[in-house]
Amino acid sequence: MKDYNPASDLLQDRVILVTGAGDGIGRAVSLACAAHGATVVLLGKTISKLEAVYDAIEDAGGPTPAIYPMHLAGATPVDYDMLAQKLDENFGHLDGLLHNAADLPYLSRISDYDVETWMQVMQVNLNAPFLMTQACLPLLQKSADASIVFSSDAVAHHGKAYWGAYAASKAGAENLMQTLADELENSPVRVNSFDPGPTLTSLRRRIFPGENPETLKQPEAVVNDYLWLLGPDSQGSNGRSLRYETK
C-alpha cells in the first residue's frame, strides 16, 4: 500500500460504518471516506465529537453522513439488531465496516488488573466487533463488494507485559478476522486487519503521556491504507493482517 494514490471517487455510492468515528484514526478515516464519495455512518460514544465530524464532512461538501451514538461497553445484542435495522431502513445495504473503536484505559500487570476493567475492554474491543459483524452481515452480503476492516495492533500478535486485556482483545479480534475471512471466502465480503502503528491520538497520549508528540505520525498518515482496504482496490485481499509501512 506504499505510495497508494486513491481515486477521488474511490468510494462513490458506498455506505461505510466507522466505529470510534469521533476521534483519532476513526475521525481521520471518516473524513477521508466522505472526501472520496462515501456516505459514512459515524458511530461512537461522545455525541459532540460525532457532530463535529458530521459538520466537517458537510462543510467539505461530502455526502451527508449519519450519526449513530452507541456506547459499546453497555450495548446488548438488541442494540446491534436495532443498528442493523436502521441501516437497512436508510440504506438497504452496507459496503464497509471499520471496527476501530478501542478501549485502553491503562497499562497494568495481570496480578493488579481490575476485573471489571478487563471485562469492559474485552466487551468494547472484541465482543462488540463480533456482535456488530453478526448483526450487519446480511447487509454486507447485499453489497456487490463489501469490506470489513479491524484496526489492530502489534500486541495482537505477541502479548507484552502490562498490555493486559487490550492485547488479549486485539489478539482475539485478529482471530475473529481470520475466522470470518475463511467463512466468507467465496462471498463478496472480504475481511482484513490493519495495524496503524504508533500514531498521535488520545489513546496514545493516555498511555505514554511523556512521549514527545513530534516523534509520532498524525492519524492522516494512515488514511490511505484504510481507503485501500475499504475500497475496490483491495478486492481479492482476504484474511490478511497488514500494518503501516514506514517509507
Ligand SMILES: NC(=O)c1ccc[n+]([C@@H]2O[C@H](COP(=O)([O-])OP(=O)(O)OC[C@H]3O[C@@H](n4cnc5c(N)ncnc54)[C@H](OP(=O)(O)O)[C@@H]3O)[C@@H](O)[C@H]2O)c1
Ligand atoms: N494510536 C495508536 O498509536 C494506535 C496504535 C495501534 C493501534 N491503534 C488502534 O487504532 C484504533 C483507533 O485508535 P486511536 O488511536 O484513534 O484512539 P482514540 O483517538 O482514542 O479513538 C478511539 C475512538 O473509539 C471510541 N470509543 C472508545 N470506547 C468506546 C465505546 N465504549 N463505545 C463507542 N466508542 C468508543 C472513542 O470515543 P470517544 O472519543 O467518545 O471516547 C474514540 O472515538 C484502535 O482500534 C487502536 O487499538 C492505535
